[in-house]
Amino acid sequence: NPVRRLLITGAAGNMGRLLRPLLRRDGRVLRLADVVELDHLVSGEERVVADVRDPVAVGTACQGVDAVLHLGGLSSDAPFDDILAVNVAGTHNVLRAAVDAGVSRVILASSNHAVGFYRRSTDLPPGAGELPDGLSPRPDTFYGWSKAAMESLGSLYHDRYGLDVIALRIGTCFAEPVGSRGLATWLAPTDAANLIEACLAAPRPGFRVVWAVSDNTRRWWSLEAARALGYVSTDDAERFAAARIAEFGEPDPADPVHDLVGGSFCSAPLGQPI
Ligand code: 15L
Secondary structure, three states, X not given: OOOOEEEEEOOOOHXXXXXXXXXXXXXXXXXXXXXXXXXXXXXXXXXXXXXXXXXXXXXXXXXXXXXXXXXXXXXXXXXXXXXXXXXXXHHHHHHHHHHHHOOOXXXXXXXXXXXXXXXXXXXXXXXXOOEOOOOOOOOOOHHHHHHHHHHHHHHHHHHHHOOEEEEEEEOEOOOOOOOOXXXXXXXXXXXXXXXXXXXXXXXXXXXXXXXXXXXXXXXXXXXXXXXXXXXXXXXOHHHHHHHHXXXXXXXXXXXXXXHEXXXXXXHOOXXXXX
């Protein structure tokens, strides 16, 4: 059964803006929710102003939708109380509202920073060049911790209420890879859309925690769980390699920024925007 109405929280944010044009389909309405009022609506889009901290507003936003893509939240580190209120309580409001409104599927924007302290040098399984999906959390920031907490709430809501919840451990989702780390961690916006469509189409996925990256030549995070959902990556950050290496040099695998999943988040002062 096709998703006729998709609620996107955080639609005015970085990923929301990138994905809005890519998730438009004939016969589908995108309900765009954000704390700020969205403009330049096109046909097939509707908007709601809702703060994820407000359970009533989130409840209203969930009425009549077939699925939720939950992107709304703080996307970098912040003081603990802010992270707790926006990312953790906010996600709880979304999951609660989805169940109450009879929505059967929620896609959560988790992050590599939920597992940011895994290292390429020590944590790759013997004989494998990739970190597997669903690693137990090793957050690198309050932000990364909140992403692990969001995943765990998704698990709770799946087991309690049968809600399908897919938590995407997103790499670096911008129009182009950021820095030389992005050559490994990039999720091309088109691939983000490919993966989200796979998440929407998969029959009864249950609860899953899935790496979300493009099939980059320098990727070291598995695509197994994403592919099992039907994801086909159509981009590779390698086409930016020459330019990034000219600017930043060849990535040194001994440099913690390239050795650690979370890169510079692991050494940034805790609780401050990065
Ligand atoms: C994230 O989770 C952030 O939201 C984003 O701004 C990037 O820093 C990204 O991770 C990354 O690791 O590149």
